[in-house]
Amino acid sequence: VCAQVDINGSAAMSTSGNMERYVTINGKQYGHIMNPATGRPVSDRISVTVLTDKGVDSDALSTAIFIKGYAFAAKFPSVKTLVIQKDAKDPEKLDIRQTGDCWTFDLPASKVKLSK
Secondary structure, X not given: OOEEEOOOOOOEEEEEEOOOOXXXXXXXXXXXXXXXXXXXXXXXXXXXXXXXXXXXHHHHHHHHHHHHOHXXXXXXXXXXXXXXXXXXXXXXXXXXXXXXXOEEEOOOHHHEEEEO
């Protein structure tokens, strides 16, 4: 657990990620979420969590944002999103990007770069 979210009223949350469903080939890990544009697994993100009003929306958007990236999340201003990926400059750090101010983080600052 790296973050908590406060939910007022009813909401739906979905997470897409490659943490549990993957295959290792010749020492390299390949996730199960495929980018249809390239035909290859998405490799630069760890997980995407989405908070919406409807479960069907959160499920579809968590996978779509996982594939397309953080910039795609900006197309949905009412959706709260948490994108976790390895920092491009320092793979020992997490690059965490968020939309919405509902997320509370529980990670050491030395291991995280937070962005909005």
